[in-house]
Amino acid sequence: MIRRLPWGPMARMAGRRTLFAAPVLLVVTFGVFAVAALSPFDPVKAYAGTAGLTASQAELDQLRANLGADQPLVARWWHWLTSALTGDLGTSSVMRQPVTDVITGRLGWSALLACCAFALAVLLGTVLGVLAARRQGGLLDRGASALAYTLEAAPVFWLGLLAIWFFAVRLGVLPSGGLTDAASDTVTAGQVARHLVLPALVLGISQLPWFFLYVRQGVADALAEDPVRGARARGLAERRVLLGHGLRSGMLPVLTLIGSRVPELITGALLVETVFSWPGIAAATVQAATSVDFPLLAALTVLATAAVLAGNLLSDLLYGLADPRVGFDG
């Protein structure tokens, strides 16, 4: 079934969304500055660390002025915004490094982790969901559903610690954290693959229940509909019915889910990267937040917001393609 893609309407929708994104980003960055300014953490104390405990007050005041932490909220936000628009994202105080360097050095590792986890969740969720929907109430269905609800209730950092305890401490088969072994100087594909297993597994598993439950429900509903009954009546093979009819229409809600799961993936990655010392962007976010590192925090929030908006756009585009009745008007 080959159909010409409706490029025109799709491009128009993407354009509309991009225009809409600008005010959203503006509000979000201001919100970040406001929340950070309200936070009980003091950027000067975070910057100075233990040295701050022996520094003179005059020194701490000078540091406050240098870091711009004495400026009012709006002035700080405006300064950041105008420099960011000219391409200067500023210097991260916690990393002692330009924000651009922090992001470029870490984004790739986060993307790798998130993509692996997402692929795992979507694939495994779909397979299990279809199998469970085929025999509702069967052993697999009941077992997988119970497990899904349990996992959904389990905090992801707890899963991470559990995985470290079991695979790294008890069994000793997988490394407990980092990108490579401590003694290794170079980043090799093999090392990264081994170190990727646990964090990707934990992050993927934490996303799995959603996909599993949606696919299971979607396919189960589809199997009760007329086209399926018709297909069965025509004597089509059960496998054909299940995958060609049931799964295809049951996948529709999953497409929406992909978009709406992106924020959850990002927050999940925050915890997973921290637990596994994964040198990604999310681990930097935690540090930026607890040290009230305004430039880094703002840049990372813009990035996360853009990811969420792009995720929504993607799922709407896919939905429009999968179900032409919906169209590209949103």
Add this chain to the structure above:
Amino acid sequence: MTARTIRGAAAAALAAVLTTGATACSNPSGPAATAADSAVVGIATEPETLSPLLGYGKDGNSKIFDGLLTHDADMKLKPALAEALPEVSADGRTYTYRLRQGVKFSDGEPFTAKDVEFTYRTILDPRTNNASKTELDAIESVTAEAPDRVVFTLKYPYAPFAERTVLPIAPAHVAAGQDVNGGEFTTRPIGTGPYLLTGWSKGEKIAFRANPSYWGGEPAVKKFTMAVIKDDDVRATRLRSGELDAAILPPALARGFAADKTRTTYAAKTFDYRNVTLPTAHAVTGDTAVRQALDLAVDRRAMVDKLLDSAGKAAYGPVPTDSPWFTPGTERAHDLDRAKRLLDAAGWRPAADGIRVKDGVRASFPLWYTTGDKIRQDHTLAFASDAKKAGIEVRTEAGTWEVIEPRMKTDAVLAGGGSPADPDFDQYLLLNSALAGDGFNNMARYDNPAVDRALTDARESGDPAVRKAAYDTVQRELVKNPGYVFLTHIDHLYVVNDKWDGPGTQVEPHDHGLGSGPWWNVEHWKPKQK
């Protein structure tokens, strides 16, 4: 999509999972560093920066850099980038260093007096975000008088100044053209030191390799890696699995390696004290009788045994009992009866609930400790329980420094500190009334003219006998009027594989970064002869 492709994909995914699992099994994280010319150590905290201009390595042992001077195993100063110890003028305000000739930075450029001048001037520049620059407050000017000679002029005579010049020297030709606070130099440092940085993955590890042209001779440990592992249990596990050759561990976990024939536990003696501030401004803790009573009522021995697993010593002041600066005779035995008599005599009488009252003031005060710090929490609770026995109520509260700071004037705090290089470094900040409430200095607002005078005499006099006498005065005054109750000095424990000759410990400060630990002199380790 057909059933076959789905099944195919599922099989492929399963196969992928299995093969990764299998490779992982065939390749366990066993002894990764078997060669003795490579060492991997586990540390708990990492530096914020590797630039000496921002405070990295200010107390020495920075691996990548050298200071003008350095400390030997007994914390005695010895020359490093300087050729000899400095010449000090008679008025104690001019320090002249002759520099070692022929030293090169790792990029091949020669080290000269210009680099020394650049380093100190940049640190003192108000635009440089170096939080430790207060330590160099005494410097009025630093001048490169000749390529091999640097002269420091001080604002006031400052006897321990030479101790500050262990500070690492940065190359002017690299760092001068960069933004000092965020430039490339902060993460890709170049120095004269025994090691070169090969990589720094923040939150994960810092990797070094030996500097083949190091002026002090190429280190025998060619590869040196510091793995940053915050969690104590994970660090212990990775040490046991052989991935680490050495690690810092809390006493409870270090004990697990005590019977290990292939590893040695090093207990570093320290100046790292825990004390309780007794705010002068508070009606109860400002009372000298209450202060003395609390000082006698605390059972320091029990704290060392129970809280520290005996890895530490009772503390009677900032100076530990085994230091040459300690004043013998200032030890206080745990004496609850005398504490009670002192309070009775001063008019603090027990009320119906057992808590003492004087002139309508209840002997009760709050004591804060920093949230999440197990050692401070334990000390706080032990202190409160000891005080209760003497009839003084201590209300324990936990908070972050942001919460504690505005209350420090009237509320007691379980604090920590200590610096072994010179008694001036911590005592001047802790006890001088001029610094009362300045930042986190003299938190208790301790105000004792005799102590103020002794502290000034000690920092200004170049005569060791005068200095010793002055610090004796300080310690005796602290017995008469304790502005702080010192509880313990805490040992730092490290477990190291027996693969090298050379590991040992220096006396360590409170703030023990990567320069502390048995690997402070890793450049001098030699593989053991089998």
